[in-house]
Amino acid sequence: MHREDASPAFTIDAYTGVITTTQSFDREKQREYTISVTATDQAQEPLISVCQITIFVADVNDNDPKFENSHYQYFLREDTPVGTSFLRITALDDDQGVNAAITYSVIHQQPEYFQINPSTGWIYVNYPISKTLWKMKGGI
Numbered sequence: 001m002h003r004e005d006a007s008p009a010f011t012i013d014a015y016t017g018v019i020t021t022t023q024s025f026d027r028e029k030q031r032e033y034t035i036s037v038t039a040t041d042q043a044q045e046p047l048i049s050v051c052q053i054t055i056f057v058a059d060v061n062d063n064d065p066k067f068e069n070s071h072y073q074y075f076l077r078e079d080t081p082v083g084t085s086f087l088r089i090t091a092l093d094d095d096q097g098v099n100a101a102i103t104y105s106v107i108h109q110q111p112e113y114f115q116i117n118p119s120t121g122w123i124y125v126n127y128p129i130s131k132t133l134w135k136m137k138g139g140i
């Protein structure tokens with residue numbers, strides 16, 4: 001009963017059959033383990049049976065979402081209509097299920113010139129942009 005690499009992740013008590021872990025687990029490194037267990041009788045000419053056990057590692061939320069880029073730059077025409085989506089940002093999370101589901105939001109701005117679609121990451125114009133305001137704010 002060995003993993004593919006050298007050190008076994010589990011041991012088994014030869015008499016009780018209790019399987020014990022020998023290490024901590026990280027789902028993002030290895031999601032499942034398959035081990036084979038044999039049962040051998042103690043006859044002079046022993047007979048053997050084999051069973052296979054698959055262990056799935058359940059996820060823990062131990063990864064932050066990460067943006068593909070930490071900085072984006074975009075030149076927007078001052079007459080861009082309200083409602084125009086112009087830039088999509090993406091963050092990825094190595095976890096699984098709800099631990100990896102991402103919601104986007106724009107941090108405080110007054111007025112709210114831009115909004116982001118919470119599920120798609122598309123940023124759109126939410127408030128008319130005048131040349132003056134654009135100069136004042138200098139971007140997102």
Ligand SMILES: [Ca+2]
Pocket residue numbers: 061062063064065093094095099100
């Ligand atoms: Ca996560």
Ligand SMILES: [Ca+2]
Pocket residue numbers: 027028059060061062063094095096
């Ligand atoms: Ca995880």
